[in-house]
Amino acid sequence: MSNILIGNVIPRAALPGGEVRIEYRGPELEGTRQPEVRFGKFDAQILIASNEVIVARVPESSSEEGTSSLTVCNNGNASSPYPYQTGKRLATNLHPVANPALDHDGSVYATYSGRRGQQTQVSVYKVTPAGAVTPHVTGIMNATGLAFGLDGTLYVSSRQNGNIYTVDPSGEATIYTEGMGIATGLAFDRNSNLYVGDRSGSIFKISPGKEIFVFATLEPSVSAYHLTHGLDDYLYVTGPTTSSFDSIYRISPTGEVEKFFTGLGRPQGMAFDIDGNLYVIASYRGRRGVLRFARSGESPELAISGMGLVGLAFDYTGQLIVADNSSLYRVHVGIMGKPLP
Numbered sequence: 001m002s003n004i005l006i007g008n009v010i011p012r013a014a015l016p017g018g019e020v021r022i023e024y025r026g027p028e029l030e031g032t033r034q035p036e037v038r039f040g041k042f043d044a045q046i047l048i049a050s051n052e053v054i055v056a057r058v059p060e061s062s063s064e065e066g067t068s069s070l071t072v073c074n075n076g077n078a079s080s081p082y083p084y085q086t087g088k089r090l091a092t093n094l095h096p097v098a099n100p101a102l103d104h105d106g107s108v109y110a111t112y113s114g115r116r117g118q119q120t121q122v123s124v125y126k127v128t129p130a131g132a133v134t135p136h137v138t139g140i141m142n143a144t145g146l147a148f149g150l151d152g153t154l155y156v157s158s159r160q161n162g163n164i165y166t167v168d169p170s171g172e173a174t175i176y177t178e179g180m181g182i183a184t185g186l187a188f189d190r191n192s193n194l195y196v197g198d199r200s201g202s203i204f205k206i207s208p209g210k211e212i213f214v215f216a217t218l219e220p221s222v223s224a225y226h227l228t229h230g231l232d233d234y235l236y237v238t239g240p241t242t243s244s245f246d247s248i249y250r251i252s253p254t255g256e257v258e259k260f261f262t263g264l265g266r267p268q269g270m271a272f273d274i275d276g277n278l279y280v281i282a283s284y285r286g287r288r289g290v291l292r293f294a295r296s297g298e299s300p301e302l303a304i305s306g307m308g309l310v311g312l313a314f315d316y317t318g319q320l321i322v323a324d325n326s327s328l329y330r331v332h333v334g335i336m337g338k339p340l341p
Contacts, residue, residue: 003026003027003073004025004026004073004074004077004078005023005024005025005026005079006024006079006080006082006182007023007024008022008023008024009011009022009023009070009077009082011083011301011302011304011305012084012085012087012304012333013084013086013304013305013322013331013333014086014087014088014220014289014304014305014306014309014333015058015063015086015087015174015289015304015305015307015322015331016059016060016061016063016086016087016306016307016329017057017058017060017084017245017306017307017308018020018056018058018288018289018304018305018307019042019048019054019055019056019057019059019287019305020055020056020057020070020084020121020208020299020305021042021054021055021085022037022053022054022055022056022070022072023052024051024052024053024079025052026051026072026074026079026329027075027077028051029049029050029051029075029338034046034049034056034073035049035070035072035073035128036072036073036074037054037056037072037152037183038066038070038071038073039058039059039062039067039069039070039086040062040065040066041061041067042059042067042070042088043059044056044057044058044070045057045059046281050246051174053131054072055257055275058305060084061104061296063086063087063088063089063302063327063329064086064089065088066086066087066309066330066331067084067085067086068071068083068085069081069083070082070084070242072120078325079172084331085199085331085332085333086331087304087306087330088323088330088331089129089328089329090106090127090133090210090321090329090330091110091125091133091325091327091328092326092327092328093326094110094111094112094125094243094270094323094327095112095113095120095325095326096110096111096113096310096311096323096324096325096326096328096329097113097144097224097309097310097311097312097325098111098145098146098183098185098226098269098310099145099146099185099226099228099269099270099271099312099323100146100311100312100313100321100323100328100340101146101310101313102314102315102316102321103148103152103154103237104152104199106111106129106316107126107127107128107129108127108313108315108321108328109124109126109127109136109154110124110125110127110146110187110293110314110328111123111124111125111144111146111156112124112125112143113142113144113151113159113177113218114141114142115297115307116142116160117142117160117241118141118142118194119141119142120141121135121138121142122135122136122137122138122139122154123138123139123141124136124137124146124154124156124167124171125141127277132341134174135152135171136167136169136171137173137309138169138171138173138321139173140156140157140158140163140165140173141158141160141161142159143156143157143158144184144185144224145154145157145183145184145185145186145224145227146156146158146186146254147187147188147194148188148340149188149190149282149317150192150266150340150341151178152169153166154167155186156173156186157180157183157184157185157186157196159182159184159199159224161178161181162177162178162179162180162183162198163177163180163183163311164176164178164180164182164186164196165239165247166286177210177212180196180198180204181198181200181202182198182199182200183196183197183198184196184198184199184221184223184226185197185224185225185227186223186227186229187227187229188340189229189233189235189253189341190229190233190259190341191208191341192208192341193205193206193207193208194206194293195215195227195235197224197225197226197227197237198201198221199220199221199224199225199239199301200220200267201217201218201219201249202214202216202217202340203215203216203218203225203227203237204237205255209298215235215251215255216235216237216255216257217257218237218239218249218257219239220239220241220243221240221241222240222242222266223238223239223240223242224239225238225268226238226239226268226269226311227268227270228270228271228272228339229272230250230262230272231272231276231338232336233253234250234253235249235251236248236249236251236260236270236278237250238264238267238268238269238280238282239267240266240267240268242312244265244266245257245263245265246262246263246264246265246266246282247260247261247262247263247267247278248260248261248262248264248267248270248278248293257297260278260293260298261293261300263284264282264283264284264291265282265284265288266282266283266311267280267281267282268280268281268282268309268310269281269309269310269311269312269313269323270312271312271313271320271337272336272337273314273335273336273337273338274335274338275295276295277292277294277295278295279291279292279293279303279320280293280300281309281312281322282312283309284299284300284302287302288306289303289304289305289307290302290303290304290306290312290320290322304320304322304331304333305332306322306323306324308321309323309324311323313329313331313337314335314336314337314338315337316336316337318332318334318336319331319333320333320335
């Protein structure tokens with residue numbers, strides 16, 4: 001029987017490169033020796049070690065398989081495997097700058113956005129549930145935001161020209177509307193109104209009949225506005241600025257703006273779960289990854305540790321799809337996302 005006992009691991013899941021705090025009991029460390037931590041069969045880098053706490057970085061090599069347990073070894077002793085989820089890489093060589101999107105069949109869509117003014121060979125990639133990665137859309141410069149309408153049509157924004165495009169099942173793109181400024185995040189409400197985040201300071205609302213209104217104005221963002229709707233039908237918005245004390249905004253159905261929470265570093269993509277908890281990519285008090293807010297908007301907890309993340313979306317099997325600026329990952333969290341409006 002092992003004489004190393006893992007008491008707690010914070011957070012409950014992580015992506016490659018994320019930092020994990022492990023609280024344990026066992027034999028005292030001898031001399032300059034450090035404990036060892038393995039995520040599955042992969043050795044982690046030890047950042048901090050004491051006789052009670054280890055801070056370890058999830059190894060990049062774990063992304064090829066994902067893991068479901070971790071083990072602590074100390075002076076020849078090993079703990080029992082502790083249930084722990086790390087993310088598995090679904091696709092790489094991408095350039096997401098916002099949330100990925102999922103269709104009704106469970107396929108995941110992500111952009112290759114490129115540098116400002118760069119015409120990339122592929123604008124949007126599709127990853128099937130079986131893991132096949134295929135080019136899906138071409139010809140959209142600086143594809144940025146993605147969202148599916150209630151009818152299953154994919155909408156794509158371009159931060160280069162301010163156009164919003166619709167995409168048919170074959171991947172053919174057609175201009176839906178123009179003149180949306182530096183168009184970034186997209187979101188639909190339950191009445192099929194489309195909201196577009198112009199990162200220079202406006203949230204546009206486009207009716208199903210293509211009537212366009214300025215729904216709200218906010219502080220400009222240095223990168224993008226990220227949008228999502230809550231169970232309360234309010235629109236939630238993040239927009240990173242040069243500050244390290246940014247806000248999540250909450251906008252009523254009639255356009256009144258309030259701050260849901262303030263104090264985040266570079267808040268980006270968001271998604272709600274089925275119980276109304278909000279998940280946001282940001283840093284908070286020195287910890288980075290996916291933060292979870294209860295519906296009350298109180299201080300968040302770190303749900304998934306990760307570095308350089310930009311977007312996320314729940315799939316239909318209790319897993320979270322998370323994007324950094326080059327890859328997509330799938331991590332099992334056992335939580336269902338909010339249904340489409």
